[in-house]
Amino acid sequence: MIRSRPRRSVVSALALTLGISGLSLISTASAAVAAPHYDDPPSVQVGWTDSATPKKAYPTDGTTNVPLGTWQDAAGKSHTSRVYATFDLSAYEGKKIYGGKVFVEERTVADCGKRAVEIWRTKPVTATPTWNRAPEPLTKLGEVLTPVQFCPGATITFDVAAAVQDAVAHRQRYVTFEIRVPEQYESDASYSRGLHPYRGVDLNVQFNSVPQIDSAHLYNGGLPCTQLAPYPRIGGFASVLEAVGSDADEYDERSVMTEVAVWPKADPDARQVFTGEHGQSGRANRVTLPENTLTDGKTYVWQARVTDGADYSSWSKKCFFTYDRTSPGEPSVTSANYPADTTGEWGPAGVSGIFTFSGKGDKDIAGFEYSWGGLGVHGCSATGEYGQLECHDPLDLPGSVRANTPGGSATVTLNPPGSGLQRLSVRSVDLAGNASETVTYSTFVRPSEPEVRVESGVPEWGQEVVLKFVPAAGVTGVREYEITLDGRDPEMRSAEEDGTAYFSFVANRADGHNVTVRSHSDNGFVSAASNWSTYFYPGPGVKSDVYFSPDGSPVGGVGVEGTFTFSPPPGWTDTTAYQYSFNYAEPIEVAADANGRATITWTPTAGGYVDLTVYAVRANGTVSDYPNWYSFEVAASAS
Numbered sequence: 001m002i003r004s005r006p007r008r009s010v011v012s013a014l015a016l017t018l019g020i021s022g023l024s025l026i027s028t029a030s031a032a033v034a035a036p037h038y039d040d041p042p043s044v045q046v047g048w049t050d051s052a053t054p055k056k057a058y059p060t061d062g063t064t065n066v067p068l069g070t071w072q073d074a075a076g077k078s079h080t081s082r083v084y085a086t087f088d089l090s091a092y093e094g095k096k097i098y099g100g101k102v103f104v105e106e107r108t109v110a111d112c113g114k115r116a117v118e119i120w121r122t123k124p125v126t127a128t129p130t131w132n133r134a135p136e137p138l139t140k141l142g143e144v145l146t147p148v149q150f151c152p153g154a155t156i157t158f159d160v161a162a163a164v165q166d167a168v169a170h171r172q173r174y175v176t177f178e179i180r181v182p183e184q185y186e187s188d189a190s191y192s193r194g195l196h197p198y199r200g201v202d203l204n205v206q207f208n209s210v211p212q213i214d215s216a217h218l219y220n221g222g223l224p225c226t227q228l229a230p231y232p233r234i235g236g237f238a239s240v241l242e243a244v245g246s247d248a249d250e251y252d253e254r255s256v257m258t259e260v261a262v263w264p265k266a267d268p269d270a271r272q273v274f275t276g277e278h279g280q281s282g283r284a285n286r287v288t289l290p291e292n293t294l295t296d297g298k299t300y301v302w303q304a305r306v307t308d309g310a311d312y313s314s315w316s317k318k319c320f321f322t323y324d325r326t327s328p329g330e331p332s333v334t335s336a337n338y339p340a341d342t343t344g345e346w347g348p349a350g351v352s353g354i355f356t357f358s359g360k361g362d363k364d365i366a367g368f369e370y371s372w373g374g375l376g377v378h379g380c381s382a383t384g385e386y387g388q389l390e391c392h393d394p395l396d397l398p399g400s401v402r403a404n405t406p407g408g409s410a411t412v413t414l415n416p417p418g419s420g421l422q423r424l425s426v427r428s429v430d431l432a433g434n435a436s437e438t439v440t441y442s443t444f445v446r447p448s449e450p451e452v453r454v455e456s457g458v459p460e461w462g463q464e465v466v467l468k469f470v471p472a473a474g475v476t477g478v479r480e481y482e483i484t485l486d487g488r489d490p491e492m493r494s495a496e497e498d499g500t501a502y503f504s505f506v507a508n509r510a511d512g513h514n515v516t517v518r519s520h521s522d523n524g525f526v527s528a529a530s531n532w533s534t535y536f537y538p539g540p541g542v543k544s545d546v547y548f549s550p551d552g553s554p555v556g557g558v559g560v561e562g563t564f565t566f567s568p569p570p571g572w573t574d575t576t577a578y579q580y581s582f583n584y585a586e587p588i589e590v591a592a593d594a595n596g597r598a599t600i601t602w603t604p605t606a607g608g609y610v611d612l613t614v615y616a617v618r619a620n621g622t623v624s625d626y627p628n629w630y631s632f633e634v635a636a637s638a639s
Contacts, residue, residue, distance in 0.1 A: 035252055035310035036098045036208035044086040044174060046200040047128030051080040054131035065107050065194030068117070069181040072189065080186060083179040084122070084129055085201035089164065090173045092207050095248075096311060099206035100164035102177055105155045108194035112151035116185045117193075118143035121163040124174035135176055139163065143182065152193070164205055177201065209248035211256060211281075211306040213313040217244035218304060219284060222380045222391025225319035231299055233324040235432035237380055239289040242388045245306030245313060247281045252308040254278075258285040259307065265299040265320065279306065284388035294323040324432035329362040331428045333441040341421060341442040349446040349474025352413045352525050357426055359407040365428045367395040367402040368410055369435065372417045375425050378433050394433050415526040419447040448472045448527035450481065450519045455502070459534040460541055461570040465507050467532065469517055471499040477522035484516040495519075510571035512536050539626035540578060540616040541567035547602075547610075547632045554607070554635035561603040568596040569616050569624050577617040582610060589617070607636035 047059040048066055058081075060066055067081040085102070102119060109115075119142050122135035129135055142158045160177065167175040179201065185191045195201075218225035219242040221234035241260045247253060256279040263271035272293070279285030285306070294300065299322045305313045336354040338347040347353060359365035369375055380391035395402050401410040416422045422445045428436040449472055456466035471478045478499035484490045485505060495501045499519070507513060512535040519527040546562030549555045556562055568575040575596035579587040582602065592598045604610065612630040615623045 035249065035255075035308040036096075036206050037249060037251060039091070039205050039207060041087045041089055041091065041203055041205055043200075043203075044088050044126050045128050046083075046085045048081045048083045049129060049131040049134060051131050052077060057128040057130045059128045060197060060200050062198050064197050066197060066200060067192070067194055068179065069110075069185075069192035070187050070189045071110075071192045078189075082131075082134070083195065083201065084125065084135070084176060085179070085203070086125055086174050086176040087203045088173060089167055089175055089205075092164075092168050092205065093171060095168065095207045095209050097161065097165040097168050097205065097207050098310075099161040100159070101204050102158040102160050102179075103155050103199075103202045103204065104179060105196040105199050106152045106193050107196045109152045110192045111190040113147065114185075114191050115147065115193075116143070116145050116182050116191050117156060118180060118182050119158040119160065120178040120180070121160070122176045122178050124172065124176045126174060135178070137178060141177075160203070161206075164203075175203075177203075208308065208310045209252070210311040211245055211247045211252070211308050211313045213305050213316045214244040214246065215317040217284070217386055217388070218242070218316055218319050219384075219388045220302065220319055220321050222389040223321075225317070227318060227320055229320070231320040231322050233322045233430070233432035235324055235430075235434045236378070237389065237391055238294055238321065238323050239291075240286060240389055241289065241302055241304070242284040242286050243304035243306065243316060244282065244284050244386050244388075245279065245304075247306070247308050249308070253281040255308060256281050256285060257307050257309065258287055258304055259312075260287045260289075260302055260304045261315070262289065262293065262300055262302040264295075265301050268301075282386070284382075284384065284386040286389070296323060296325045298323055322432075324430065324434065326364070326430075327434045328364040328428040328430045328436050329360065330436045330439050331365070331368055331426055332358045332360055333424065333426050333439055334358075335441070335443065338416075338443040338445070341444055344444075346444040346446055347416075349472075350448060350476055350521060350525050350527075351523065352415050353443070354411065354413055355424065355426075355441070356409055356411045357401070357403075358409040359403050359428060361407045362428070363406045364430045365403055365407050365436075366431045367400060367429050368426055369394060369400045369429055370412065370414075370424060370426045371399050372414075372422060372424055375427055375435075375438055378435065391433070394429050394435075400429070413524065416443075416445040416448075416528065418528045419445050419449065421445075445528075446474060448475050448519075448525075449530040450475075450478075450517055450527060452515065452517060452530050452532040456504075459507055459513075459536075460543070460567060461507050461510075461536050462567065463507055464504055465513070465534070466502060466504045467515065469493075469495075469501045469503065469519070469530075471519055472527060475499075475519060475521060475525070475527060478519045479522050480520050482518045482520060482526075486513055486515075492520075507534070507536070510536065510538070536570040537626070537628070538569055539624060539628040540569050540575075540614050541565075542612065542614055542628045542630040543567070544630075544632075547634070549632055552633065554633040556604065557635040557637050558604055558607055561601055563599055563601050564612065564630075565597060565599045566590075566592075566614055566616070566628075568592075569626065572596065572616060572618070572624075574619045575616050576619045578614055579617060579623065580612060580614045582612055584611065584613065587613075587615075604634040607634045609633050 070080045120137045221237040258276045276287035303316045338353040339345040357368040424441040427438045451470040453468040514533040566578045581587045614628045
């Protein structure tokens, strides 16, 4: 076979097709890298021998034409040369060889009308041999006897697939080729030629790594594969089958396709095969069965294999499951101490509710789910080690309880989340995760939220806030409080003998603070939550010892001196002064202390309403956007 230029590899072939010499511009599009792949194994040695100097080897130097056949030197002396090339095949161990081709390019030709070149596989050598110590020929692989079409400059191609396949199959690291003129023409100088000194002898191998299926990582409906009976019952996600396959070829890592074969256990002849594309080596590749493939109540067998488009792995082990989409019956709900709302009675104060769920003998019921709020749908997520779908048994999750026997009952102790009319939602769950319709149990619950009292006065920015917690009426035996400040992790605070407790913190959030608190009693009762919050106005703070009246009644009096303390706006850390004015008079500026606070004294000369306006001033001279409008009424006379 005669070629005008060799095919080097997938990328180099693509570069030639596009006429691009800079390989950095080549895109690794899927069409260009689809299995099988092409590669140029590394050359170990390329050189020639010379009958005229039978003890000397001639490795190629990249500049001197490589002689082939019989030729004469400048002095008229006759020489006969054969070419030897060895390649390292270690990179292909364990891979499947699809083909192999050797290319040589003619640079000089004695007679363009004559061509006779053959290629042999010899015993491997790692250094260029001499004429006298040439390696033993093993197999003739091919010959070219066709007339010259491109002269000189043609590329001769030899198919050496059999030699490469045999070497790899027998784990031989090296393969050596001998290129020569056939014996009957070898002494005829008109058949001689010189091969390109730089390109020498080139081997291109077409190969593929056969994909592998991992039978230890097969998943059906978010659950691991099993062959043990009783087989798992799977509901809504049963159509999702996943398998982990791998491909050692770099360009196939993201082009692994997965096939699954599925059939009813009782009918192997009904086997169907479905394909999932766009898989990834080493990850769980998903195949979603078409709708109506599975029949409710039947047991199915499945197995998987992977392919890179050229080769298939073996089939995996078999997996078994039973498809179950039948929902169980509704449960009944009763309570030993929280009467249903239809009775008009209220549950006891400070006591947990005792609720019993019954499957009413329905053997399909494995347990129950319950919540004081709504019950969501059962979900799965692709969070497994290999990216596989993971579906947890809903009866292992919070808010669930298993029945004492199939279709039996379960009793739970619950603390209502609030007071007044409360609704408990309950539903049955079977082994496949199918849920019944929801049953609602309504009951009246007495208030249990603890009282929150502010013990430190009106909360101020940057100052300590002290709260006191007091148990709700009827809630006894309180031993501790569960406190959440501004959404942080809850902390526990022990209660005093009277059931009260104190909690303090420094107000340091410009947006204010929120406290949630629940009481915990010795009998296991946990109260509903109380929420307390405070908001800080974004302007500076103003506090007076005399002229402060929460109910708006007149305070102080004419001639009664009072102090006013100014504090920084929430979040300010560089307050240096304040500008203030009474009844919109000319503003007066007063310096702040090291804590950003300032105190002034003021004595009214007349009774009536007074408006005090205060602005904070930063170190750079900017004034706060928000003032504090502090208003009060001065009494006509001192009390």
